[in-house]
Amino acid sequence: MGISRRLIFSFAAAAVLATAAPAAAEPVTIRVPSWWFGEPSNKDWLAEAIKAFEAENPDIKVEGYNVPYADYADQILVQMSSGNAPDVVHLLNMNIGDFLRVDMLRPLDDYMAGGDITPDTYTPAQFQSPVMVDGKTYGVIQMIANYIPFYNAELLAAAGYDSFPETPDAFAAMVEKLTNAPQQFGYAAMVKPGSYVQTYMDVAQWVIANGGAFAADGKPTIDTPKNVEAIGLFKKLFDAGVMPRDVDKPTYRSMWWNGKIAVLFDGSWMMGFARANNPAIEADLRTALMPWPGHRTASAFQIWAIPKEAKHPDEAFKFIAFLQSREWQRRMVAMTNAVTPRKNSLPDGYLEKNPWFAPFQEAADKYSVSIMPAGLEMYGNEVLKIIADHVETILYRDAPVAEELAAAQAEVEALVAQ
C-alpha cells in the first residue's frame, strides 16, 4: 500500500513537472506572410535564414508562409482588420503609404535605436518617405528592385548590334529592327488592360529615365514636358508593335528567357529565373544602364514592417534585424541575385563570377530614384491607378499624350485637395 502511494505521488509529481517544464520553455511564434515563400531562390534563402535565426534564438519560432503577391494586400488587410494581424508584413514603397494612411503600422525607431541601420550603412531610401514619415521609421528595406535593360546579346548581334544603345531614340530604332512579330519582339512591357500597378511600374521606368517625375515634394507633376516626351516615345513603340500585347508579365518574361524577346527592363532576380527555366540562355544575357543620359533608374523597395496590432513586435523586429545583418544580406545576394539595401554587401568574388550584376549595383548606388511619386506615397494605389488609367487611354484610345496627362494631373490634384 505504501509502495503504491509512493508510486502515485511520483506519477503526480512527474505529471506536474512534465506540464510545467514545456510551459516555461514554450517558444514565441511569430507569423511572417510573404510571397517570397512561394518563389524560387527567395524561399530557399528565407528557409536558411529562418533556420539560422531559430538556432540563434531558441525562444522564437518563425512561422513563414506563402501569400501570393497578387493577393497580398487584400489578405493582410483582412487579417489586420479582423484582429488577427501577422507579426511581420512584407510591403512595397508602392503600398506602405496606404497602410500608413489608415494607421496600421508600428513605428520602429525604438527598436532601431543603437542598431547599425544608419545612413552610413544603408541606402538613402531607408531614411526617406514612405519608409520614414514625419521623422518616424515604419519599415526596413530588405531589397532594392531596380529596373535596367536585360538583353539577349545574340539577338542584338544578329541584328548588327554589338553594344547596347545609349540614347532613347537609338534604343527605339533598335527594338523596332529586332521585332519580327509574332515570332520575335524587340521589347516587352505590361501592356495588358487593367493591371494598373504593373502598367504604372513599366511606364514610370520610362518617365524616370527621361528625367521626369510624376510628383515633386508632394505636388503632382504628371503633365510636365519630360513626362509627355517619355510616354510619347513609349506610345510610339507600342503602335509600332514592338511589344507583345495582352500578355501578362509571367508570360512575356518566359518569352524573354526563351529568346523571343530581345530586351526587358527588369530586376536582377531575372537571371535566377532564366537559369532555372532555360540554362542555355544564360550565356546570351547581358545588362546595361538605362539608355538615357543620366541613366536614372526607377526603383521599388521591398520592405518589412510590423503591424500595430502584432502580438510579438519585439521578436518580430529581432527577426527583421537578423535578416539585415551583413552575413544574411550577402547570403541573399549569393542565393537570389538581389540588390541589397546594405552598402558593400556583395560576397567576395561575386562580381567576377556575375559580371552582368555590375550595372544593377551601379544603378542602385548612383542612379536609383523611387518609383513612387515623391510625396504622394500616402495616396499610394489610388494615384497609381489614376496614372495607369490615363496611360491606358493614351495607348488604347489613341488620346493625345499631353491632354491625357493633363487630365491625370487634374484628377490627382483633386484627390490631394480632398
Add this chain to the structure above:
Amino acid sequence: MAVAAMTTAAPARRGRTYADDQDRWLPHVLILPVALAVIAFILVPLGWGLRLSLTDTKLIGMEFTDGFSLRNYAAVLASPAFWQAFWVTLLYSAGTVAGGVALGLATALVLNLDFWGRGVVRTLIILPWAIPHVVAALIWQWMYNPDYGVINYAIGWLPFIDAAPNWLSDPDLALVSVILVNVWKTFPFAALIILAGLQTISDDMYEAADMDGAGPFRRFTDITLPGLRHVLAIVILLLTIWSFGNFVFIFLMTQGGPAGATNALVVKIYFEAFKFFRAGPAFAMGAVLLAVSTVLAVAYLAVVRRGRHD
C-alpha cells in the same frame, strides 16, 4: 336502437399524435442549421456592411470617428465614376442576358428535336457551364490574344478583315469580348431550363396548328413562346441577378480596363475597399447594388408565384 345509435354517432375524435407534433416541429428543426448559416454568413455581414456604409471607416472592422451619416451615399451618388460603372454593369448584364437567352433558346429548340446522338450533344452542351470560371477566363484570354490567339488566326482567313482586332485591349471591343465569355458560360444553363419548359408544351397543340396550316415561325410565335413565358421570365431574371454581381470574368480578364471600358460596379467596389482602403464608400456602393439585386429578386419571386397560380 343500439345499432341506430352506433351508426349515427359521430366517430370519436382522434387525439393529437406524436406524428402530428413531429410534422409541426420537424421542418423547423431541419431548416434550423441552414437558417443559422444564412443569419451568420449572410444577414449579419450584410447588416454590418450597411452599418459601415454610414460611417467614415477606412478599413473593414476598423473604428470610425465621425458617427453615422448618409455622406457616403451622397458622395457615391454624386460621383460620375459611380454612374459610369453602373452603366457598364447594366450593359454587361443586358448583353449577358440577351446573348444567354437567345443562344440558350436556340440550343434548347435544337436539343428538343429527335436526332441521332441527342444524348451526347445534350451532355456536351453542359461543358461551358461545368468549367470553372478561372479556367474559362484563362482559356478565353489566350483565344483572344491578338498575336497568338486562335480567334484572330481564324478570322485572319477572312478577306474583309484588314487588321487583327485587339479583343481585350481595344476599349470599343473589350466589354463585348467579356460579355461573349459570360454568354458562353451561362447559355447552357438557359438551354437546360428552356428545354425543360419546351417539354411541358403538349405535342397536341403543334399537331392542331399543323392541321390549321401554321408554318414553323407561326408555331414558334403562337405556341412555343407563349408556352415558355414563365420559364423565360425566370431565366432572364436569374441571369440578370447573376451577371449584376459577376466579378470573376471582368476581374480576371481586364480588371476593369482598358481605360475603364469594363469597370463594372463590383470591380469598382473591390478596388475601393481592398486597394484604396475606403470601406465606407465601398459599402455604400455595395448597398446600392444590393438594392437593385433585391428588386430583381422580388420580381423573380413574383414571376415564380404567378407561374404556380397559372
